[in-house]
Amino acid sequence: MQLNRRNMLALTGATALTSVGGGLARAAAWEPNKPVEFIIMAGKGGGADKMARLMQSIVESKGMSPRPLVPQNKPGGTGAEALVHMNTVGDPDHAIMVTLNSFFTTPLRQPDLGVDIMGFAPVARMAEDTFLLWVHKDEGITTFEQYLEVAKSRGADWIMGGTGKASEDNIVTDFLNGEFGLDMTYVPYKGGGAVAKDLAGRQITSSVNNPSEALGFYESGDVIPIVAFTDERLPMFPDVPTLKEKGTDFVYYMQRAVVGAPGMSDDALAFYTDLFKQVFDSKEWQDYRSAKSLLGDFMAGDDLRAYWQAQRDRHESILKAAGQI
Amino acid sequence: MEVLTLLWDGILTAFEPQNLLLMFIGVTAGLFIGAMPGLGSVNGVAILLPATFLVPPTSALIFLAAIYYGAMYGGAISSVTLGIPGASTAVATTFDGRPLALKGRADRALVTAALASFIGGTVANLLFTGFAPPLASVALRFGPPETFALMLLAFSTFVGLGGDDVPKTIFSVAFGLLLATVGADPVEGTPRLMFFGLEAFRANINFLVLAIGVYGIGEMLWTINSTRNKVTMTEAKISAKGIVDSAKEASGAWRGTAIGSFLGFFVGILPAAGATPGSLMAYGITKMTSKKPEEFGKGSLDGVAAPEAANNSASTGSMLPMLTLGIPGSPTTAILLGGMVLWQLEPGPRMFSDRADIVWPLIGSFYVSNLIAVVVNLAFIPLFLWMLRMPFTILAPIIFVLSIVGGYAATEKIYDVWLIVIFGVLAFFMRKLDYPVAPMVLAIVLGPITEETFRQTLTRSRGDFGAFFESAIAAPIIIIALLLIFMPLIKSIWRKLRPRKAREGT
CATH class of the missing domain: 3.40.190.150 (Bordetella uptake gene, domain 1)
Known part of the structure; x- marks a missing residue:
């Protein structure tokens, strides 16, 4: 146990030193200890x-x-x-x-x-x-109109993956379902990374990932953005229209x-x-x-x-x- | 072979004096961090992260990987010597490592753990080097139903064959699953199973709390009770010859090592799983396929080799989804992700082609770190054995204290300390009544992943159970798992039928 004890001593020593030093330098300010x-x-x-x-x-x-x-x-x-x-x-x-x-x-x-x-x-x-709507490149969808058409024809077999239940991704999905008469099935995940991976692996058919989550697979060409849920087009995706431009006043x-x-x-x-x-x-x-x-x-x-x-x-x-x- | 040239350059980069020194420091620090219960590699990497900003990104990644490697080796040390898992990845190592130490064979267990870790790490490195891109696409094919199938297989290996009483094993699994469901529902967030509305049950039961309670406290109580304080820990012959002898004996554990190495890597590359499920599954499968399953849990070297080979192999494996899919397979690799984001490295499928300058030195450093880690580890074994020479009357209280402190350190909630004590007493009575405790620990680790993927699959298919069998990967795995679960039943029916046939014959 000598080792542990020595480590403990070193640790206490170090803590004492830093707290003394910190105390001298900044008398009043709170700092994590x-x-x-x-x-x-x-x-x-x-x-x-x-x-x-x-x-x-x-x-x-x-x-x-x-x-x-x-x-x-x-x-x-x-x-x-x-x-x-x-x-x-x-x-x-x-x-x-x-x-x-x-x-x-x-x-x-x-x-x-x-x-x-x-x-x-x-x-x-x-x-x-910000949120964008993503699909796998092999779906052959490039425009929001095409997306609506395909998603409508597949009904509840069109699977939207997202982070959490009744949270942001679910809210956007519910909105799309209600506004455009779709019947997409929403599957909750624990995080956007898993969603992005399962879209690239075609376990789900679309997602509303944030750019930071989909970027790796976007750069490799596996997934493509269809529409943005922002007020204006994002500088990174100048060719991707906003839902507002498509005539639906929804930003999230x-x-x-x-x-x-x-x-x-x-x-x-x-x-x-x-x-x-x-x-x-x-x-x-x-x-x-x-x-x-x-x-x-x-x-x-x-x-x-x-x-x-x-x-x-x-x-x-x-x-x-x-x-x- | 372009890959080999790149890798060779990578290994040469790893051998630069500065990197070599970093690896040596990282491995040694990691070894001790891993060996301390409750400190685990996540904290270790987090605490040492500042040091990485003094050096270029490549060296920094190499340093972090070295700590990570060291910690994987170190986890086994407290599992064997103290019976407290140093990290969640080393829980399965306590199953057999602890009984070996109690039989006075801690040296064998530690040497086997070190060598199995080395082989596991090496196999994983070779697989990583040769097949990273195709394996990344395998990981992509593992969605919710496939992952669920794999979890089911893990459970079935614990139930199926082996020396334990089947109904008792099933009870133990079920009890672990019950504990795994306490707290907020993983999808909806609805509070579940809040016994007496106590605050402690609002949060989910931390897996380390259960593991430390069961192994640190429970096993210790059981040892005291069953030996009446006549424990011979180890003679601790500290000599180079002793290590060589141990190494010879460790070579008998080649089956566990082999299974652990390959299975661990495969489970490690799946982002949902990671090193802890990998090592538990390797233990289960090794036990299941062993000729002497009854030795497991009582001090089998295969039972030490399998989880140790697997956790090292899985750690290397879990780098793959981080680099290629952007999803770290373990909490420690997740910290590496932070460094990568800062250096503006975008993990993704193009990482291997776009950033070969980062990826290959990193992989090269895995080879070198692994080699340094095994040498450092073997060198320190006499020191760790020395701890065991303390009289049991002194060691036992120290283990109790470390269990409580380690458990509190993990969550810093006092009710977790009470839970550790309760689980310890519970595990003691389970042992007295011959209930296996390992399946319970397995269930609390795998329970949440199992539940999540089960519900995701059913949500996707809108309640149609057929979805599990539509996938070409999930279906065969589930069928094998079900066969294994029902194997004992089929066997017992078979045994009842056979004598009758024999009687009819005469």
Whole structure:
């Protein structure tokens, strides 16, 4: 056991040194004093996952935080697993989470989870992600009109894969079904990476992946974008029309925000907001934003809370209209 | 062969002094990280990630891969010496590694684990080098029904043949599946099975909590009870000759090693699975096909070799979906993904052709890391054995403390500590009543994947069970799995019929 003891001693020594050093340098400012749990409420390889891991790498490479962020996927139950974990976490000052829109929809659908999102700490909104409709190249579909025709003729055999149940991808699918008289079957996955892979492997027939999720298979030519659910055409896909251009006024975005555990102290919140502002301003993040067609400005504090309130109200009416709640 | 030239360049890159040094540090650090219960390679890689930004991307990836390799070797060490799985991937190693240590044969178990890991890693590297692009397309063909079929096969290997009581095994699997369903429903998010509405059951039961409870606490209680404190741990003969002798004996475990190496790799390349299911399945299949299945769980070297070969092989395998499909097969490879995104490497089918400058040095470094890891590991074995020379009366309390600390470290929730204790006591009584505990651990690992893919398949077919048999891959696997599950039943009917025939004959 000598080894363990020696390691423990070294560890305590190091902790003592850094805390003394930190204490001298910045007397008042709060800083994490142990590794920070960085929860991802979706599966590995999806948009939220890639983004979280990039943010972690930026923080590490620039030495922005005295303690590392340790990413951990908790994709179960369309975010329920992650939300419950954050709600019951022992030390709210050392737990942050990267969210999807299931942050709004899952607590609305599952009140028994005992999760109130307005109790979470509004750390930072890093972007709003965009949605496109994708099909496999071998379907031979290139236009939205063709898509509607083929999907209609296949009825319920047309399979739409997406992240989570009654979450963002499901909402877009429900909208398409209702608006265009389609009967697509929606299959929930734990993350957009698995969806993209199963579209490339033709396990499903279409998806509404974010650009960051479909990019690898788009570049290899396996999947093609049909239409974008944005206000304007995305610079990366100048030839892909928006649904608006096709005469249907429907746009849908997803928040890419970092939230703190309920009960996080104001000092800790200030630290994380400042940390993610630095990440937002970094060249790496700005490059990622343009490479993955992310939109939306930085937002924090009360502005972010007000945004959550508006988003939750909007999702409540969408889910009610779809009969999900 | 263009691939060979690229690979050779890659190996040469890996041999550059800076990279070689990084690999050596990475492997050694990984070995100790893996050996510490509750710290696991995810934390190890996360904590050491900052160091990687001081060097160029290629070296950084090599360093991370070296830690990863080291941790895979290290996981076996605490599984064998303390009976606490150092990482989830090493759970199956405790099944037989621990009994071997209790019989005073820890040296054999550790050497077998190291050599099997080396062979598993090497086989995986060769497969990776030769067949990466075609294997990526195999992974693409594994959708929900195919993955479900594979999970069913894993369960059936535990039930089908082997020395255990079949109804008790089925009970153990069912109980594990029950535990796997506690918490939020994996699709809908509806809370399920929240006993007494306790907070602890809102979150899903962490698999390490169960594994540490069952093996760290339960087995220890059972050992104390069954030996009345007359445990002879090991004589711990620490000599080079001892290691050579052990290596000779380890060569008897070639079957487990072979099965683990190939199966592990194959399961590893499927993004849904990863190294933990891979090692558990390798254990099950090795046991099932063994001539002496009754030895498993009581100290079989094959039972150590199979999961260790498999977890190393699967770790290499899980790099494949990350590089070519953008989906990491394990939490540790997922951290590598972060580094790749930062260096603006877009994982995808074109990674191999577009970024040969990154991919081949990485693969080259796998070969070299694997070699360094086995050498470092063998060198440290005497040190790990030395721990076992402590009197059992001292070692046992240390194991209890490490179990509790390791379990708390994994989730930092105090109710998980209570769960560890409860599972420990439960496992003790299961052992007393001759219920196998390994199937329960298997079920809580595979349960969530099984449920998800089962429901996805049925959602896709709108409730039509025929969907499982429409797939050319899933159908045969499911049929084999069902045959295995019903094999004991068929056998017992056969046995009852035969004497009657014999009587009729006379």
